[in-house]
Amino acid sequence: MILRHSSLEGLLSTLSTGARVYVPAKADGVTKFVLYSSSVRPDFSITNTTMPPKDLLFPQTQHMYRYGTDAEGVPYVEPVHDADDVIVFGMRPCDVRSIECMDDVFLTKGFVDVSYQAKRERLLMVAMACTAPAPTCFCNSMGLCPTAAPLADILLRPAGATDASGDTAYLVEAQSEKGQAALAQWESYKATDTSDADFEPVSAAVSCSLKVSMVGVKDKLEAMFDHPIWEQLSKKCITCGTCTFVCPTCHCFDISQENRLSEGTRFRCWDSCMFTAYTEMAGGHNPRASKSARVRQRFMHKLCFFEQRYGKTLCVGCGRCVEKCPVALDITCLIDQIGAADVAY
Amino acid sequence: MSLSTAEALTDALREEARRLLAEGTVAVVVGWEAGRFPNQTTPAFISDPEQAQRLVYGDYCVNTLAKYALGEKAAGKVAVCVRGCDSRGINRMIADNQLLRDEVYLLGLPCSGMKDPATGSLLMKCRTCTEHDAVTYDVLLGPATAAGHDGASADSSAGDSEHVSDEQRFTAVLGIEEMAPEKRRALFDAAFNKCIRCYACRKSCPCCTCRECFVDQLRAGWQGKQNNLAENRFYNITRVFHIGDRCIECGECERACPMGLPLMALNRKMVKDLKSLFNADDAGMTEENSAALGRYDLGDLEEFM
Known part of the structure; x- marks a missing residue:
């Protein structure tokens, strides 16, 4: 199916009658996935949004259940169900891959997170291939392709040639049964005066200029737990949580509650392994009290531990932390340093 | 250069x-x-x-x-x-x-x-x-x-x-002071709504040197963990009051903020008020503690006592 850019607004309006549709846009100066309405101007040229789409499945604050005692003094526990049909329209391939990582964590290995699952089952991912990766993008190096998003339900690839009207075209392909079913709603917006064969979609030749080699990184890291690199590297880290909060795959959370008179709410919030309190235990002991231990944990988890457990790196190469770290502690520089480290593996 | x-x-x-x-x-x-x-x-x-x-x-x-x-x-x-x-x-x-x-x-x-x-x-x-x-x-x-x-x-x-003249330095503050209260409220609500509480502002600040920040005093529970307007407002306002008379105006908090919050407008409001109320010195110009609120002299007025 060929979809013209000029048809997108109509399509988004139609889609938002049956689901909450999120599109990349700037809101109050921050680029993120914003709930579509007629007053929102989607911007499909953004690479990448400052905030990743992870909060749609894993909100920064998620109420899990309410509890308390009713008027007769009988205790109750009331789960909070807040899953809706959600369409994320215009996810980049790296963000789609990040959902794959979150699925591993929240749905596999014999443990299913019901809050995540409820949202995940009602999510439709519409991906948009990249034509112009940002200077901080390095997804190729992490085993991704900027123009392919295998887990997406529907993939839009900007077609190489714009037609005579100057209107950009997208080649639309369903990649799952869910995506195929969803395309029924799109039919009335497809371009009828042309066929798929007339367009050359953006090719796999699109590539990130930033490149790193992941060869041997995981294996080397297994032997680098006590390497001096962590002490040296962590000196400039100010242990804020920026990298973890803008990361599309960081998924650590902390469960807490607030009580008022006879009722309360249990909720979970994003937590960050950069924060001292992250590993602080009830008795006051902290196994990761030092800054270098915390920095090591973050990078080990991204580049070694996750791969050991799930067979893929927890970094998708989106470059958000590279761009936003206030002290330019750059994961790609670390990967280079690991590559250069004289460690047998 | x-x-x-x-x-x-x-x-x-x-x-x-x-x-x-x-x-x-x-x-x-x-x-x-x-x-x-x-x-x-x-x-x-x-x-x-x-x-x-x-x-x-x-x-x-x-x-x-x-x-x-x-x-x-x-x-x-x-x-x-x-x-x-x-x-x-x-x-x-x-x-x-x-x-x-x-x-x-x-x-x-x-x-x-x-x-x-x-x-x-x-x-x-x-x-x-x-x-x-x-x-x-x-x-x-x-x-x-x-x-x-x-x-x-x-x-x-x-x-x-x-x-830079004081007028230029306080331009943003003056602009906000002139706003109607509702507009001012809306401005800061929009800013605090997008705060992700990564605490980069606190961590980059040379005045934020408490061994244990009020945010991390979990047992006391001053700062709730939820990310919502009320908690974000509480965090940001407490932060600015806490560094209020010590802010050296380096602007590092605002630069570090990944969400682009107007943190220096808040900091400079404190600086400006301290200047006009106490004729306070700019912070960090000497090694002496000249903080208007953070030190006392025996000769301080005690009109309120």
Whole structure:
């Protein structure tokens, strides 16, 4: 199916009658996935949004259940169900891959997170291939392709040639049964005066200029737990949580509650392994009290531990932390340093 | 600054760092080195004299460095590259009993304002800076740019950041003060709504040196964990009141903020009020604690008692 850019607004309006549709846009100066309405101007040229789409499945604050005692003094526990049909329209391939990582964590290995699952089952991912990766993008190096998003339900690839009207075209392909079913709603917006064969979609030749080699990184890291690199590297880290909060795959959370008179709410919030309190235990002991231990944990988890457990790196190469770290502690520089480290593996 | 000025200062910095490390005067030199991207720099920690050539100085040294002295001083004396902002941060930490003057060796550098490596334009924090050059140092590595010091400029390229008047410095505050209360409320609600509470503002601040921040006092529970407008408002307002009379106006919090919150407008509101109510001195200009609210004199008025 060929979809013209000029048809997108109509399509988004139609889609938002049956689901909450999120599109990349700037809101109050921050680029993120914003709930579509007629007053929102989607911007499909953004690479990448400052905030990743992870909060749609894993909100920064998620109420899990309410509890308390009713008027007769009988205790109750009331789960909070807040899953809706959600369409994320215009996810980049790296963000789609990040959902794959979150699925591993929240749905596999014999443990299913019901809050995540409820949202995940009602999510439709519409991906948009990249034509112009940002200077901080390095997804190729992490085993991704900027123009392919295998887990997406529907993939839009900007077609190489714009037609005579100057209107950009997208080649639309369903990649799952869910995506195929969803395309029924799109039919009335497809371009009828042309066929798929007339367009050359953006090719796999699109590539990130930033490149790193992941060869041997995981294996080397297994032997680098006590390497001096962590002490040296962590000196400039100010242990804020920026990298973890803008990361599309960081998924650590902390469960807490607030009580008022006879009722309360249990909720979970994003937590960050950069924060001292992250590993602080009830008795006051902290196994990761030092800054270098915390920095090591973050990078080990991204580049070694996750791969050991799930067979893929927890970094998708989106470059958000590279761009936003206030002290330019750059994961790609670390990967280079690991590559250069004289460690047998 | 001109390319030749930057190169001369970089050479002087490397030479001085090498000498200090080789002679054992300091254990580590904190400066900047080149990052991966064009013009990008990143904080550097040099303890081997042979590595001193990694240091760079120029228009893109965006990080203020003062706070790193706290983390490094356990290893011995720390040499820190200082401009106006860095040196005022050092003074502030001395005044707050976090640091002794003897624990640091200050390498004074002239500054004509730093630029954003991505855009090449002067950083917001440098546009409203009142003290470009170091206010205290052990050695001065180049002629003063003096853009913030009584007029005369020693470097013609300092023209991109002229002396900043109080009017310019408080422009954002004045604009907000003039707003109707509802509009002001809406402005800050929008800002606090997008705060992700990564705490980069607190961590980058040379005044935020509490061993345990109120945010982390989980048992006391001052700061709730939920991310919502009420909690975000509480965090941001408490932060600004806590540093209120000590803020050195380096603007590092606002630069570090990944969400673009107007943190300096809040900080400067405190600075402006303290100036008009108490005739308060600008913070961090000396090692003395001149904080209007954070110290007392026996001669203080006690009209309210």
